[in-house]
Amino acid sequence: MWELTKSFRFEAAHALTGTTFGADSEEIHGHSFRTEVTVRGTPDPATGMVVDLGLLEHSMEEVRRTLDHKLLNKITTLGPPTLENLSRFIWERLQHAGRLTRVSVHRDSCNESCTYYGPQA
Numbered sequence: 001m002w003e004l005t006k007s008f009r010f011e012a013a014h015a016l017t018g019t020t021f022g023a024d025s026e027e028i029h030g031h032s033f034r035t036e037v038t039v040r041g042t043p044d045p046a047t048g049m050v051v052d053l054g055l056l057e058h059s060m061e062e063v064r065r066t067l068d069h070k071l072l073n074k075i076t077t078l079g080p081p082t083l084e085n086l087s088r089f090i091w092e093r094l095q096h097a098g099r100l101t102r103v104s105v106h107r108d109s110c111n112e113s114c115t116y117y118g119p120q121a
């Protein structure tokens with residue numbers, strides 16, 4: 001079994017209520033996010049690939065464009081713009097790209113990250 005991981009970055013704004021971080025979190029402000037997407041499988045003997053990283057990149061670029069330089073609160077299908085919801089949102093948009101193992105969203109400036117392993121069976 002092999003796992004293949006590819007990353008992308010995006011910059012986005014959000015406002016988050018109900019945290020202990022207080023008033024500053026409730027104002028619209030920006031973060032840099034780094035996302036790691038991991039797919040699992042066995043390489044096709046003919047190609048030597050679990051999945052063509054170019055195809056994965058194409059799908060990741062589509063989801064990156066929906067998030068980069070956006071106000072996350074305006075994306076209604078995201079819900080409250082937390083790391084948890086971002087990782088689920090990205091997973092749902094990349095399901096077709098391969099056998100996903102996990103999607104991790106990192107907010108390095110805050111030393112925070114969240115990993116989604118898909119819906120529970």
Ligand SMILES: Nc1nc2c(c(=O)[nH]1)N=C([C@H](O)[C@H](O)COP(=O)(O)OP(=O)(O)OP(=O)(O)O)CN2
Binds near residue numbers: 021030083112
């Ligand atoms: N379970 C979660 N809890 C919290 C989340 C989350 O996504 N899931 N997010 C937050 C805050 O948004 C996060 O901690 C960042 O805080 P914020 O005030 O937005 O950022 P800083 O000013 O501290 O960060 P800089 O990027 O360094 O300016 C809280 N809880």
Ligand SMILES: [Zn+2]
Binds near residue numbers: 016
């Ligand atoms: Zn924030």
